[in-house]
């Protein structure tokens with residue numbers, strides 16, 4: 001081969017594939033290489049977010065602020081700066097973040113990587129274009145875009161994502177905080193579960209297992225609230241609440257449609273018992289609903305929110321039930337009462353106990369679903385004897 005020809009062949013080599021198989025191998029290798037590239041240099045994130053400019057801020061949740069960013073290659077990202085209350089060491093954080101970045105499913109928000117910079121710990125997510133489900137359903141004028149087909153697909157997608165987290169990912173992941181606000185919707189209306197793995201990144205200390213990472217009012221399974229018993233069935237309960245919210249268009253924690261019902265779940269159960277289940281449906285669904293599908297999904301929501309965790313189906317069964325013809329579903333028993341839980345944080349200096357205790361009965365009390373017995377049980381079983389203060393984000397009451 002002449003020198004000039006050899007030079008030309010070498011030049012085009014990276015772009016040349018002999019067969020489809022070669023191309024696929026090339027693509028696969030590139031994918032693997034990309035997946036292994038989990039660490040993001042801090043400067044890249046600074047550049048991507050315009051130095052974490054407040055205009056780039058998407059919001060701030062219980063674990064810290066989230067910023068929108070754009071990488072040099074054009075990819076849009078969401079960067080979560082974890083709050084300093086995560087006392088995890090650098091090595092431990094990196095290990096966990098690397099594991100979490102391997103969690104990949106079309107119904108789970110992908111973690112692209114992580115960054116540690118001094119005290120700062122950051123997680124880099126794929127950016128999900130549309131709003132979160134709670135904004136679409138409860139806070140915007142876009143609710144009409146959620147017709148029955150979309151709501152049904154969201155229910156099925158979240159069920160599959162949760163099944164993956166519970167059973168199919170390399171590590172069994174219990175989410176702990178399934179709620180409409182943690183379901184992001186992409187531009188194709190595909191639901192993606194956000195905020196998984198926080199329990200791993202914010203580990204508990206020996207004496208207060210299960211108390212720092214708490215769920216959100218109106219979604220937490222009673223057994224988790226009462227005695228900190230956390231299992232995949234607690235996620236199933238929260239999933240059931242999301243299903244019932246999605247079908248009724250009502251937020252559980254502020255439900256007030258029926259004074260005779262203790263809350264959204266109780267309302268659904270009563271209507272079910274009276275054979276009037278379709279009255280539970282959001283009137284906005286009237287023109288798009290498939291009545292037997294709606295009735296089946298409400299029944300599945302009720303099965304998931306049963307008080308006894310043993311009776312709740314696991315997510316594998318839920319996925320099967322969602323694809324089944326209605327009529328062959330089990331009879332749900334009475335739903336559990338979701339409750340409020342308190343998480344620990346460091347006591348601020350000079351914090352008075354009388355100020356804190358008001359947290360027990362304040363606006364975090366989950367509306368009509370809050371149960372004071374639950375609060376006291378929670379207080380006695382989860383080392384909650386010390387004072388309480390409000391979560392700055394108004395969602396999770398925090399124990400001081």
Ligand SMILES: Nc1ncnc2c1ncn2[C@@H]1O[C@H](COP(=O)(O)OP(=O)(O)OP(=O)(O)O)[C@@H](O)[C@H]1O
Pocket residue numbers: 058059060061062063064065066078080109125126127128129131132181182184194195216395
């Ligand atoms: N990957 C993402 N793509 C697009 N927006 C995101 C992404 N992750 C988070 N957000 C947005 O950032 C904001 C803050 O999210 P975050 O999950 O931290 O808190 P939250 O859901 O508001 O509260 P909580 O911590 O109680 O769950 C929300 O508006 C959320 O929709």
